[in-house]
Amino acid sequence: MPKDYGIGASSKRREDVRFLSGLGNYTDDVVIAGQTYAVFVRSTVAHGRIVKVATEAAAAMPGVLAVFTGEDFKDVGGNPAGWLINSRDGTPMKEPKRPVLAHGKVRHVGDAYAAVVAETLQQAKDAAQVISDETEIEELPAIIDMAQALADASNRVHDEIADNQCYDWGWIEDNRAATEAAFKSAPHVTTLELVNNRLVPNAMEPRASIGEYFPGTGDYKLTTTSQNPHLTRLLVAAFVLGIPENKLTVVAPDVGGGFGSKIYHYGEEALVLAAAKKLKRPVKWVAERSESFLSDAHGRDHVTKIELACDKEGNFLAFRTETMANVGAYLSNFATVTPTFLHGTLMAGPYKVPHVYVNVKTVFTNTAPVDAYRGAGRPEATYSLERVIDKMCRELNLDPFEVRRKNFLTTDMFPYTTPVGLVYDTGNYQATLDKAIELGDVAGFEKRRAASAAKGKLRGLGLSTWIEACGIAPSNLVGILGARVGLYDAATVRVNATGNISVMVGAHSHGQGHETVFAQVVAEQLGVPESSIEIVHGDTSKIPFGMGSYGSRSLAVCGSAMTKAVDKIIAKGKKIAAHMLEAAEGDITFADGKFSVAGTDKAKTFGEIAFSAYVPHNYPLETLEPGLEETAFYDPANFTYPAGAYLCEVEVDPETGKVEVCSFTCADDFGNVMNPMIVEGQVHGGVGQGIGQALLENTTYDENGQLLTGSYMDYAMPRADDVPFYTVDASCITPCTHNPLGVKGCGEAGAIGSPPAVVNAVIDALHRGGHTHVKHIDMPVSPSRVWSAMNA
Known part of the structure; x- marks a missing residue:
C-alpha cells in the first residue's frame, strides 16, 4: 500500500492552501508606511553612447523625490560573475563591470541608465518618460550575430574587449589530441550543426524589490523575488554597494516561480536600497511584463557543431563539439559556468564513449544577458548528443533504441569516471529505457501510425536518453574549477x-x-x-x-x-x-x-x-x-546523477507543417523518492517547458537589436492544449551513494530530456512519410519551419 505519512507518501502540498486561496505573501503584496515608488528609464536602442541624461525637468515634476543616473554609481562596485573561467590557453576570462545603472554606454534594449523615485507610481512613470524623451544617446551599430561579433573587432560591446569574446574554453584540453586521432581513424563520422534557441523564462511573478533603510541603526532590508537570498545579500553588500553584510537583511517571501532567472542579483535591488538610504523612506519597484522580457536574464542561446565518430555498427568512439554561447551584454552571475562546467562535463551522456573534447567560445552581444535557465547547460548538452545520435542511426540504417542500449554504461561499471571528468556513482540506464518502452507501448506504435496515416497525418516516435549532474558540489572541487562561492x-x-x-x-x-x-x-x-x-x-x-x-x-x-x-x-x-x-x-x-x-x-x-x-x-x-x-x-562529496529515457509521439500535418504532441512518456531514476506526487509534478512542469522550447518558444532580435518577441502576443508560450497528458514513472531507483537520503534531484529533468525527444519524433515522422531529405530542423520546430523543410 502507498504510504500516507513521512518519506514516500504523496502528502498534499501544505503551501498550496494559501496560494490557491489568495493568501500568499508576495513582494508586491508588501505595503510599508511611507512607501515610495521607483521606475527605471531603459534604453530604446541596443547599442549607444550616452551623450546626456536629461534629469532636470523630471526632478522638478510633482511628487518626484529623487532621480538617479549611472554617474551616481560609477564609483561603487559591479555585479560580478560567480565563476572565473580560464581560456584553453590559460588566460582568464574578460570580465567587464556590470554597473547598477549604465553609464558611458547602453548595451542592450532595456538597459537601465536612470531611475526615478516618486510619491506615486504614476508620478514616477511620468518623470521617467520625460527623461527618456529628453536624453541624448548616440546610436551605434548593434552587435547581434555571434559569428559576426567575433569576426569584426571594429565594433565592440565593451570598448576594452577587442574581440567581443569572454573566453575560449576547452575541456578537457588533454583529451584533444586523442579525440582528434579517434576521428581521423573512425570508420564513420556524423556531423550536425544545430541551435539551442534563446528562451525568456517568464516566471508567473515578475521581479520586484523593496528597499528599506533604518537610520537609527544603519541597517538595510531588501524584500525581493530571489531564489537565493544569502547570495543576494553577499553580492549587494560585499561587491556592489560596499555595506557591512551584517547590516543587510534580505527577505524573499512567497516567490511565484523562478526557473533560474531569480537566482542572480540585479541592479534594481541595489538601486532601491541606495534610494531608501538617501530618502530615509522605503522604495518599491515592481517590474511590468514588458520590462521582464527586456531585462530578465534569458536562457540557452547556443550555436553548436557536434561530431560523432563511430564504427559501422554504431559503437561510439568519440564526440567533439564547437559551441558559440551568447552571454549577452553583461556577465550575469552564473553566465560563465552554464556553457562550460554545467554543459561540457555532460557531453559523454550515459554512454561509454572513450573520447570527448568540448570547445566553447562565449560571446558578448547587444542583447539581454543570458544565464542559467531550468537545466542550465545540461539541456544544451543532451540536445546536441541525442540529435547527433539519431542522425547517425539514420545514416547507418541502425535502430536508435539498440544503438543507445549497446553504448550505455552497464551497472557493473560504476563508479565510472567519464572522459569529461565526472564520476557517476550509480545508475541503471537499461532499466529506464526498458520501462519507457513498456509504458510508451512501442510495440503498438505501427498500429497508431497507420491510424494517423488514415487521417492524412504523419506519425513519428522520438527517443531521448539523458543524464544530468545536479546538486553542484563539492566546494573544494568547484573552487579549483573557478567558483567564487562554496556550494x-x-x-x-x-x-x-x-x-x-x-x-x-x-x-x-x-x-x-x-x-x-x-x-x-x-x-x-x-x-x-x-x-x-x-x-x-x-x-x-x-x-x-x-x-x-x-x-x-x-x-x-x-x-x-x-x-x-x-x-x-x-x-x-x-x-x-x-x-x-x-x-x-x-x-x-x-x-x-x-x-x-x-x-x-x-x-x-x-x-x-x-x-x-x-x-x-x-x-x-x-x-x-x-x-x-x-x-x-x-558539503556534498559529488554531484548527483539522475537519468532517464523519454519517448515522444507526434503527428505532423503535411499540409500545414503543424506538429501535435500525441503522447509523452518519462521513465526516470531520481534515486529515493520522498513524495511521488511532487516529483511527478516537477517532471510535468519540466516537460511542458521542454515542449515549449522544441515547438514554440524563440527569442528574436532584429539586426538593430530590437526585441521582436517582447510580449505574449509575439513570444509563443506553451498553453494547456499544446501538451498531452504525460505518462511519468520514477520506479527505476538506484539510490545516490553519497548523501544520507539517497536522493538525486528531479526539478530540471523534464526540461533536459524532452526537447530532443520531440525533435527526434518530428524528424522520424517526416522520414516515415517519405521526406528523407530532411536531416534536421532547428528549434522551435514551428509549422513554417516544418513545411519549408518538407518542401525544400
Whole structure:
C-alpha cells in the first residue's frame, strides 16, 4: 500500500492552501508606511553612447523625490560573475563591470541608465518618460550575430574587449589530441550543426524589490523575488554597494516561480536600497511584463557543431563539439559556468564513449544577458548528443533504441569516471529505457501510425536518453574549477519546549514544495506528525547561510544538512533519555518517536525529552547544555546523477507543417523518492517547458537589436492544449551513494530530456512519410519551419 505519512507518501502540498486561496505573501503584496515608488528609464536602442541624461525637468515634476543616473554609481562596485573561467590557453576570462545603472554606454534594449523615485507610481512613470524623451544617446551599430561579433573587432560591446569574446574554453584540453586521432581513424563520422534557441523564462511573478533603510541603526532590508537570498545579500553588500553584510537583511517571501532567472542579483535591488538610504523612506519597484522580457536574464542561446565518430555498427568512439554561447551584454552571475562546467562535463551522456573534447567560445552581444535557465547547460548538452545520435542511426540504417542500449554504461561499471571528468556513482540506464518502452507501448506504435496515416497525418516516435549532474558540489572541487562561492548548504532544527519543531533551511522554496517535503523527512526521522513541523526559509535574519535553490540541489544538499541536524537532535536526545531512564547511553534506542532502553519497556516520548531539555529539573546539567537546537552544514562529496529515457509521439500535418504532441512518456531514476506526487509534478512542469522550447518558444532580435518577441502576443508560450497528458514513472531507483537520503534531484529533468525527444519524433515522422531529405530542423520546430523543410 502507498504510504500516507513521512518519506514516500504523496502528502498534499501544505503551501498550496494559501496560494490557491489568495493568501500568499508576495513582494508586491508588501505595503510599508511611507512607501515610495521607483521606475527605471531603459534604453530604446541596443547599442549607444550616452551623450546626456536629461534629469532636470523630471526632478522638478510633482511628487518626484529623487532621480538617479549611472554617474551616481560609477564609483561603487559591479555585479560580478560567480565563476572565473580560464581560456584553453590559460588566460582568464574578460570580465567587464556590470554597473547598477549604465553609464558611458547602453548595451542592450532595456538597459537601465536612470531611475526615478516618486510619491506615486504614476508620478514616477511620468518623470521617467520625460527623461527618456529628453536624453541624448548616440546610436551605434548593434552587435547581434555571434559569428559576426567575433569576426569584426571594429565594433565592440565593451570598448576594452577587442574581440567581443569572454573566453575560449576547452575541456578537457588533454583529451584533444586523442579525440582528434579517434576521428581521423573512425570508420564513420556524423556531423550536425544545430541551435539551442534563446528562451525568456517568464516566471508567473515578475521581479520586484523593496528597499528599506533604518537610520537609527544603519541597517538595510531588501524584500525581493530571489531564489537565493544569502547570495543576494553577499553580492549587494560585499561587491556592489560596499555595506557591512551584517547590516543587510534580505527577505524573499512567497516567490511565484523562478526557473533560474531569480537566482542572480540585479541592479534594481541595489538601486532601491541606495534610494531608501538617501530618502530615509522605503522604495518599491515592481517590474511590468514588458520590462521582464527586456531585462530578465534569458536562457540557452547556443550555436553548436557536434561530431560523432563511430564504427559501422554504431559503437561510439568519440564526440567533439564547437559551441558559440551568447552571454549577452553583461556577465550575469552564473553566465560563465552554464556553457562550460554545467554543459561540457555532460557531453559523454550515459554512454561509454572513450573520447570527448568540448570547445566553447562565449560571446558578448547587444542583447539581454543570458544565464542559467531550468537545466542550465545540461539541456544544451543532451540536445546536441541525442540529435547527433539519431542522425547517425539514420545514416547507418541502425535502430536508435539498440544503438543507445549497446553504448550505455552497464551497472557493473560504476563508479565510472567519464572522459569529461565526472564520476557517476550509480545508475541503471537499461532499466529506464526498458520501462519507457513498456509504458510508451512501442510495440503498438505501427498500429497508431497507420491510424494517423488514415487521417492524412504523419506519425513519428522520438527517443531521448539523458543524464544530468545536479546538486553542484563539492566546494573544494568547484573552487579549483573557478567558483567564487562554496556550494554547501545548511539547516537549523529547533525543537521547542512543547515538542513542535521549527526547521530553518538555506534552500528557498518558490514552487518546489519544500514546506511539505522537508516536513515529511523530519517527521519520518523523529516519528512526529508532519503538522507539528514548520519550515522556515527565505529570510537571512532567520536562516543559516545557505546557497538557495537551483540546479536540483534543494533536497540533495539542503535536505542532507537538515537530516544531519536531526541526527544531532536525536543524539542529544539519547543522552537526555539515558539520564532520565538511568541507563547507559549505548543502550538507548530511538524509533517511532520514542527513546527506549533496549530490551526493556522503559521509554520516554520525544515530547517528554524535548520538555526536559527546556525544563531541566531531571537533566545531566554537569555534562549537557539545556535546550534542543542543532545546526548542520553539508558539503556534498559529488554531484548527483539522475537519468532517464523519454519517448515522444507526434503527428505532423503535411499540409500545414503543424506538429501535435500525441503522447509523452518519462521513465526516470531520481534515486529515493520522498513524495511521488511532487516529483511527478516537477517532471510535468519540466516537460511542458521542454515542449515549449522544441515547438514554440524563440527569442528574436532584429539586426538593430530590437526585441521582436517582447510580449505574449509575439513570444509563443506553451498553453494547456499544446501538451498531452504525460505518462511519468520514477520506479527505476538506484539510490545516490553519497548523501544520507539517497536522493538525486528531479526539478530540471523534464526540461533536459524532452526537447530532443520531440525533435527526434518530428524528424522520424517526416522520414516515415517519405521526406528523407530532411536531416534536421532547428528549434522551435514551428509549422513554417516544418513545411519549408518538407518542401525544400
